[in-house]
């Protein structure tokens with residue numbers, strides 16, 4: 001097999017041209033890339049737990065955990081280690097290979113890190129891969145989490161750089177990139193993706209995927225979320241995205257970042273089984289398992305098991321490396337939207 005060349009210089013025109021391909025042509029190309037590097041019948045399964053819910057000072061327009069929006073999400077303190085462990089054991093018993101923990105913070109304070117590190121250590125000792133999404137990291141935080149046994153850090157760039165200011169006003173796009181750099185420098189694997197269906201144009205969806213693909217390293221895990229409109233948030237009345245446009249986004253992500261695991265993330269509950277099957281064909285190789293994504297709904301475990309049976313899919317085992325043929329990777333994330341923050345991804 002020819003060596004795969006990973007590109008980090010995609011132009012917007014190139015990415016837009018992929019989006020504009022006839023649907024069947026795009027899916028054929030994406031599936032061909034997927035088969036070259038991944039087992040097309042294996043899906044990495046993660047479970048996501050909100051370890052600190054609500055009360056977030058940020059203003060992400062999609063997020064029910066922002067304190068400023070009246071969404072009925074009650075603020076809770078950071079969970080105790082034992083309570084998290086109980087949930088992690090249940091996730092492992094249900095077949096999850098990775099346990100993702102989200103906290104609704106702008107970012108952790110120095111005093112929070114030892115508490116989160118203790119949680120990470122305990123979950124890792126169960127034999128699960130670990131992922132955390134805690135928001136913007138401060139100096140030394142990524143290394144401390146790595147030392148505690150963290151495998152992945154989730155931090156999404158959310159949307160195209162030019163659309164970011166329409167969605168979030170309390171931090172800059174560049175802040176995201178700085179945290180991602182800290183995560184890479186600490187030797188953690190990155191989980192980084194975004195949300196579609198927030199009123200952006202197709203060109204802006206192309207911009208999101210272009211920005212992800214042109215990061216210094218492709219994220220090992222790329223969650224593509226479909227907005228779950230939550231009443232009380234500024235995007236509570238957002239128009240639903242055409243499901244085929246969502247499938248196109250999965251396919252383009254697959255082509256741009258061939259070794260990454262593309263995760264079908266938030267919004268699955270709103271998709272019918274046929275759309276999910278198209279997403280798997282287009283290159284999605286990971287899902288969240290469990291009835292809740294932080295604070296928004298997710299298909300229940302039995303429904304997912306039935307879907308796997310009908311599609312002859314099987315869950316991946318825990319593995320460490322991304323990008324080898326038939327390898328399994330995974331990743332983690334946050335807020336019910338996969339936003340990349342702390343409680344949303």
Ligand code: SF4
Pocket residue numbers: 056057058059060063064065066103104105106135335339340341342343344345
């Ligand atoms: S997405 Fe994360 S950072 Fe944004 S408001 Fe929600 S919890 Fe806070």
